[in-house]
Amino acid sequence: MIGVITGDIVASRRQKNPELWLKPLKALFEGVGQEIKSWEIYRGDSFQLEITDAAEVLRVVYKIKALLKSLGGLDVRMAIGLGDISYTASRLSESNGTAFIYSGEKFETLKQDKIKLALKSADPDFDKTMNLLLKFASISMDNWTVVSATTVYTSLEHPNATQTELGQKLQIKQHTVSERLQRSRLAELIELNELYLEKVKKIAP
Numbered sequence: 001m002i003g004v005i006t007g008d009i010v011a012s013r014r015q016k017n018p019e020l021w022l023k024p025l026k027a028l029f030e031g032v033g034q035e036i037k038s039w040e041i042y043r044g045d046s047f048q049l050e051i052t053d054a055a056e057v058l059r060v061v062y063k064i065k066a067l068l069k070s071l072g073g074l075d076v077r078m079a080i081g082l083g084d085i086s087y088t089a090s091r092l093s094e095s096n097g098t099a100f101i102y103s104g105e106k107f108e109t110l111k112q113d114k115i116k117l118a119l120k121s122a123d124p125d126f127d128k129t130m131n132l133l134l135k136f137a138s139i140s141m142d143n144w145t146v147v148s149a150t151t152v153y154t155s156l157e158h159p160n161a162t163q164t165e166l167g168q169k170l171q172i173k174q175h176t177v178s179e180r181l182q183r184s185r186l187a188e189l190i191e192l193n194e195l196y197l198e199k200v201k202k203i204a205p
Helices: 019-030 054-070 098-113 124-142 146-157 163-170 174-184 186-203
Strands: 002-010 039-042 046-051 075-083 117-120
Touching: 002 054, 002 098, 019 039, 019 046, 019 054, 046 054, 054 075, 054 124, 054 146, 054 186, 075 098, 098 117, 117 124, 124 186, 146 163, 146 174, 163 174, 174 186
Parallel strands: 075 117
Antiparallel strands: 002 046, 002 075, 039 046
16 A cells, blocks of 8 residues: 655745745655655646655655644645556656555645645545544644654654754754654554544555
């Protein structure tokens, strides 16, 4: 089972210089896979990203969200499709499979449902449970400040680092790191990811 993330940048036009977010977003995607084959950015502010292991999808979603929120004035809508890939093309946009179909279908409903994050798979019960939990998770993520998002992103980039080490990277004190991570609800988001890992194994073919 693979994951496909389809997304677009909210309020991208507020940022007069798109390179300020395009460059770090591309760097994040390059850590996941090869441009064009594994990810594409199109129409200036929309993207699609293939995650070859569905278990990694939610953590990547957290990183994308934290990165864009850290840039100030930006946010992101994302739809996750979990399924197979039946045709692999040289360009990701030309590949096909249920993961691509589900991601595209769910993305089309985000605006009308007034939500920024949801998923779709072949298992309606899994989808119902996870989408309810993602709604609650989004309450915290949508309200991340720039400093909170920056701290979350740094923590996700260095999952084995202590708070003291994170503080050194961010040039802030350890207790400030702790306060920011508590406000961001990162511990709860990691718990959600653990639950997702348990459940996604059960629906994997």
